[in-house]
Amino acid sequence: MKIFIDSADINEIREVHSWGILDGVTTNPTLIAKTGKKFDTCIREIVELVKGPISVEVISSDWEGMVKEARELAKYGEWITIKIPMSKDGLKAVKILSEEKIKTNMTLVFSPNQAILAAKAGATFVSPFVGRLDDISHFGMEIISDIVQIYKNYNFKTEIIVASVRNPLHVVTAGKLGAHIVTCPYQVLELMIKHPLTDIGIKKFLEDYQKIPK
Numbered sequence: 001m002k003i004f005i006d007s008a009d010i011n012e013i014r015e016v017h018s019w020g021i022l023d024g025v026t027t028n029p030t031l032i033a034k035t036g037k038k039f040d041t042c043i044r045e046i047v048e049l050v051k052g053p054i055s056v057e058v059i060s061s062d063w064e065g066m067v068k069e070a071r072e073l074a075k076y077g078e079w080i081t082i083k084i085p086m087s088k089d090g091l092k093a094v095k096i097l098s099e100e101k102i103k104t105n106m107t108l109v110f111s112p113n114q115a116i117l118a119a120k121a122g123a124t125f126v127s128p129f130v131g132r133l134d135d136i137s138h139f140g141m142e143i144i145s146d147i148v149q150i151y152k153n154y155n156f157k158t159e160i161i162v163a164s165v166r167n168p169l170h171v172v173t174a175g176k177l178g179a180h181i182v183t184c185p186y187q188v189l190e191l192m193i194k195h196p197l198t199d200i201g202i203k204k205f206l207e208d209y210q211k212i213p214k
């Protein structure tokens with residue numbers, strides 16, 4: 001199971017990278033805007049640090065614009081993966097970019113049908129957004145189960161990134177279903193470390209260590 005961080009904040013990325021468990025990064029325009037930094041600065045900092053897929057999103061809505069942007073973004077480095085929103089133009093752009101061997105991540109995916117089309121177009125990754133589905137009272141993880149099964153049935157090579165993760169249970173369910181990747185906000189990664197019994201255990205061992213005759 002691969003773990004990506006869903007963030008453009010270099011301090012968060014650096015911290016998780018230092019834990020030795022980070023496989024990649026996903027960004028989007030909202031996350032980059034939050035940093036208050038210029039787009040170029042933000043991406044360069046991440047590229048310098050992370051040697052794994054780094055998703056960066058296009059803003060064009062026509063395929064010609066998406067392809068042009070993607071070719072420019074790809075120049076940031078070998079790990080750059082182009083995030084393309086699901087649409088007719090998005091599919092067309094993914095197809096062209098996959099033939100050019102530029103890595104793509106089809107984003108804003110909310111149904112198994114969309115995921116089938118992303119795989120058919122040759123997307124490297126597909127990003128179903130589970131949290132946003134939960135927000136509107138759909139079980140987000142249900143589509144992950146469907147997509148995992150469909151991709152297995154046809155041996156699609158596209159890797160599933162469980163996105164819009166809101167809590168550690170999303171991560172556990174993603175793992176049980178066999179999704180390839182989860183992309184988590186920093187706070188969720190921190191929560192994954194925590195367990196009250198671990199904290200109690202560490203405290204007790206330290207206290208008992210003090211009792212050992214010196």
Ligand code: E4P
Nearest residue numbers: 006026027028132163164165
């Ligand atoms: C995925 O790659 C997106 O950046 C992200 O997971 C969206 O999450 P949100 O629904 O919390 O904005």
